[in-house]
């Protein structure tokens with residue numbers, strides 16, 4: 001698979017098979033992904049990989065954390081900026097509506113939408129969860145580099161027939177996870193990622209997101 005093919009094949013997978021993914025496979029993914037670039041070669045990423053009983057404990061922890069604080073433990077790191085404007089607002093709305101339309105969950109059925117959302121905290125049934133941690137003193141640049149590292153993992157997983165879903169939703173349980181993992185005061189848990197073999201028969205995995213064409217986001221000058 002070429003890089004371009006892998007990029008287009010990678011989609012967010014939100015239903016997985018039970019098929020386990022062993023530690024050696026996760027290790028191999030990280031071993032390749034560590035070759036991602038970072039400014040000054042800081043390599044500002046830290047990863048916690050979970051499976052089995054540890055993963056189950058986190059699923060319980062998230063439910064508890066979010067039940068006790070429905071607004072989430074987002075702290076200084078909200079998932080979206082406040083007062084999101086177009087075109088970003090419209091894009092966010094569209095992907096959500098497309099997904100719920102596919103799942104046959106109408107807008108009014110808040111309960112069903114919430115129930116579906118809560119599948120985030122079961123890693124959408126994936127056998128492995130990854131968490132990405134970064135030091136608080138790191139700036140915007142290093143956060144971008146962490147994102148490159150995450151994308152590398154997603155592409156490498158796709159190449160191996162695995163699927164991923166990045167999950168900022170886990171930020172809603174940030175404080176509880178911080179405590180659970182015994183993170184240092186200067187560390188912050190940014191995002192989760194579900195990892196496993198995609199369930200090809202699951203309707204939700206047929207969701208295809210759109211992208212704005214190049215002319216909408218790129219300016220060519222001096223050519």
Ligand SMILES: Cc1cc2nc3c(=O)[nH]c(=O)nc-3n(C[C@H](O)[C@H](O)[C@H](O)COP(=O)(O)O)c2cc1C
Nearest residue numbers: 010011012014095120165166167168169170191209
């Ligand atoms: C950093 C990051 C965090 C995300 N968090 C979530 C999440 O918590 N739950 C979810 O279902 N999708 C999440 N997504 C998936 C996005 O909704 C998805 O990438 C986007 O709609 C484009 O679709 P695609 O990944 O299928 O190309 C996240 C994506 C990124 C890059």
